Amino acid sequence: MNRTPLPALVTVLNTLGTYGTRLSPATATPEQLAIVHQAVEEARRLLAAAKGPATSGCADHPNGPVDPTDGLCLLCRGPRHRARLQAAAVDPALGDVARTLAEHGETEAVRRHGPRAVARAQAASGRSTQRKTTP
Template sequence: MNRTPLPALVTVLRTLGTYGNRLSPADATPEQLDVVHQAIEEARRLLAAARRPTSTGCVDHPAGPVDPTDGLCLLCRGRRHRAQLQAAAVDPALGDVARTLAEHGETEAVRRHGPRAVTRAQAAVGRSTRHTGGR
């Protein structure tokens, strides 16, 4: 279950609840019905999003939030982004290594830059030097 859309779903359901008290068959307008219809569709969309599994395949955050753009772990994405910024600040060459790590994984970074540069980039940003399997 994805808990990210739940606050928005609660808001939409509360809005729908207010229409239950205000709407009567005698004085319902097409505009009111359109608003209710849109709210119901939004509630359905949010409910479907909440029911989707949040498994990102992330070892560190198996139930973490999912990045909607690519389905990867949002927490790791933030960590990788901070690592890139910190590595670039410490040594511009390490920034290139950190970018390769974030975009292509450890195996590709070692292939492109060598194990020593990868270890230095990881140490510079305080990231673990254990093998992460291409994340």
């Protein structure tokens, strides 16, 4: 079952329901009947699409699994989610991280700015990002 067309099908069926209460044999106009005919045809098309196999429309995974909540490709969900997180995350300025490193040490810099930012600041300054172990 393909859940992607279901919201549009619900909308068309609601439209048809409103005409069911407004139409009567004495007052029906050709324009109203044309609208009802078009809505019925659209409902049939959407119903046929819903009864068919689920497709995400994904170019990379055309036959991949589909997320039932939004109809998008489940295989692409992880990369999309990571991309949104990375776009939302603002890396602190390397100067601020380097200053925290110099003034308060690596532990405090990691606590304030995160390990990724500290590693980037260390790499930019030429410092090693590997911890030294004592024998």
